[in-house]
Amino acid sequence: MTTGYIHSVESFSTQDxxxxxxxxFMQGCPLRCKYCHNPDTWQKNKGEQISISTMMEKIKSCQPYFNKQGGVTISGGEPTLQIDFVADLLTACKEEGIHTALDTSGYVKQDEFKKLLPNLDLVLLDLKHLDDKQHQDLTGVSNQKTLDLIKLLESERQPYWIKHVIVPGITDDLDKIKELASYLKSLSYLKKVQLLPYHRLGVHKWEELGLDYQLSETEPPSEEKLEKIKEIIKQQNIKVEIK
Ligand code: SF4
Known part of the structure; x- marks a missing residue:
């Protein structure tokens, strides 16, 4: 029986x-994003150990609320760290006719990710920085796997959204945003870009875990800056929203 470790669930989200x-929300993440608001998901074998059947009972009890236009989103942490559990959960959801989405950083091996594709309706891909060096500085890992995953999604004709957190001084440089926009323009199965303003809601968790929060001086981006960034992306005929 496949089991997985989950951090928590949210039964009524309009954000995911x-x-x-x-x-x-699955446990475990190999990244260490400076702005992470869920550092309590980082450890893999913590949280609640749960079977697919118990997870599905919970999901089905909420199905009347999301059934028509919504569905199930598997997030984290980095959910692909528990790839077998995620694959089985996606299969079980599709057997119930539920729309499925996976929120991932893209830090995953391609052959593992391919296991998920048959039962995945939508990928929510967090592209944290297009510049590899700055991606490494922000997350601790290279963005190569994420860029490779985008190529895979394109070749598999898999619809996906790209999520991009706007952090002042790190991801809000307008020249870099122009580079990002022209890269995104070349993608065929990209359905939407979501710009997520940096916030500090998870800082207390860093303190509770005794971790050093390096962005304590960073303020959320201004609405004016967000609108400028949105406009640059929109100019490339890409559907874009600020969340
Ligand atoms: S990928 Fe997500 S969960 Fe992992 S460190 Fe980054 S923001 Fe946190």
Missing amino acids: GPGIRYVV
């Missing part, structure tokens, strides 16, 4: 994909 979403 189309419509109302039942979100499963």
Whole structure:
């Protein structure tokens, strides 16, 4: 019996994909994003150990709320760290006719990710920085796997959204945004870009875990800056929203 470790669930989210979403937050993440608001998901074998059947009972009890236009989103942490559990959960959701989405940093091996594709309706891909050096500085890892995953999604004709956190001084440089926009323009199965303003809601968790929060001096971006960034992306005929 496949089991997985989950951090928590949210039964009524409007932030994690189309419509109302039942979100499963998985434990474990190989990245260490400076702005992470869920550092308590980083350890892999913590949280609640749960079977697919118990998880599905929970999901199905909420199905009347999300059934029409929403669905289930598997998030984290980095959910692909528990690839077998995620693959089985996606299969079980599709057997119930539930729309499925996976929120990932893209830090995953391609052959593992391919296991998920048959039962995945939408990928929410967090592209944290297009510049590899700055990506490494922000997250601790290279963006190569994420860029490779975009190529895979394109070749598999898999619809996906790109999420991009706007952090003043790190990801809000307008020249870099122009480079990002022209890269995004070349993608065929990209359905939407979501710009997520940096916030500090998770800082207390860093303190509780005794971790050093390096962005304590960073303020959220201004609405004016966000609108400028949105406009640059929109000019490339890409659907874009600020979340
Ligand atoms: S990928 Fe997500 S969970 Fe992992 S460190 Fe980054 S923001 Fe946190």
